[in-house]
Amino acid sequence: MVGSQAIISATFSIISQCRALKCFPRVKVVHTSNHIHGQIYIPEVNWILMVLCLAVVVGYRDTDMIGNAYGLAVITVMLVTTCLMFLVIVMVWKRNIFRALAFVIVFGSVELLYFSACLGKVHKGGWLPLIFSLILLSTMCIWHYGTMKKQAYESNNKVSLDMLLSMGPNLGINRVPGLGLIYSNVTTGAPPMFSHFVTNFPAFHRILIFVTVQSLTVPKVPANQRFVISRIGPPEYRLFQCVVRYGYKDQRKDSHDFEDLLIETISEFLQRGNNDSEAWWEPVNQQESIPHEGVTASTLESGVNTGSSKKMVRFRGVGCNKELEDLKEARESGLAYMMGSTCVLACDTSSYLKKFAINFVYRFLRQNSRHPATALGIPHTSLIEVGMVYRV
Secondary structure: OOOHHHHHHHHHHHHHHHHHOOOOOOOOOEEOOOOOOOOEEOHHHHHHHHHHHHHHHHHHOOHHHHHHHHHHHHHHHHHHHHHHHHHHHHHHOOOOHHHHHHHHHHHHHHHHHHHHHHHOOHHHOOHHHHHHHHHHHHHHHHHHHHHHHHHHHHHHOOEOHHHHHHOHHHHOOEEEEEEEEEEOOOOOOEOHHHHHHHHHOOEEEEEEEEEEEEEOOOOOOOHHHOEEEEEEOOHHHOEEEEEEEEOOOOOOOOHHHHHHHHHHHHHHHHHHHHHOOEEEEOOOOOOOOEOEOOEOOOOOOOOOOOOOOOEEEEOOOOOHHHHHHHHHHHHHHOEEEEEEEEEEEOOOOOOHHHHHHHHHHHHHHHHHOOOHHHHHOOOHHHEEEEEEEEEO
16 A cells, blocks of 8 residues: 555556667557656556556465565665666766765665665565566566567668669569558668568559658657658659657547548648759757657658758659649559568577577567557558568
8 A cells, every 4th residue: 555656656657668668568658648758557557566466465465475575675676776876977977986986885785784684584475576577577678689689680671662663574563553551660661571562462552651650759749740751762653751750648640530641741742842842841859769669769761860950851843743643543542551460480590598588478478569550540441461470
């Protein structure tokens, strides 16, 4: 009862930060404040905490054992915080290293006395926070390791769109009526799943838009700054790159509204390019982006920078009227979403430890985490999932 509110608030905050650092599986995060970024609620974690609290009470049935477990957890947090303060004093505050050592010695020596006393109660209930911490640490490390391996595979195996289109006559690629949205973390070139799809099914929509989603640390992104559009290749290819930027309090629109707004933005992009003019866009003022649902938030490789200064983008306007007509016809013909449904597996030559971590633990976590299509509000009836195996 005493520590419940602190435990709940701290758990939500820590899991949100771990998720931003790609150290925790995708979960639903609800922001409950328009002004405070850290005021959040995670439904899945709230239910898990309830189950764990009941399990601890039913399993221990002794307030002394619960107190031993709680005491060891608290003193361990204090000791770890003191050690991390050493890094803050030296690396963030840029103070003398001897001052940092003095701080650690003064406070750390007292905490070590309490910690040594609590170690004698590990077998009397103190083992629970140690085991639980080990499980969480292993989960976070495996998820981060698997995610980095997956992104490295996508970056190393992406295909240049110019190369792919130059191979079109040899592959017999056809352009079918309609508009296709390709969701990917890759900001330049074609993601592996798209080249895999075209190789096995050599056809894609007449107008193709590669969509990358960014989540920013600002509450709301103005509507006129939501989309950043750029052209890929010559105008006759009808290929576009779109970066969609959301603030943490922005409400995701349903698929129909999102489609209308995206097409309207592309139409404005083409109309501005009619006179081959130079247009300015004002980027969102933020210090650093937070990745959302497995999407990287680094500076875009396509030349769009999320800094604080204005950037100039030249819109090429060749056959604008024809492009607008094609865009309208493609929208009337229908719209489809494409995402990768990847299975990440360790190579056959990998160690048994890596195979266990990737093939079992990481795969289990991905299958039971929130699906990216659900987080992005993509309708199931219009979704094309491309299955592919990543050997990392």
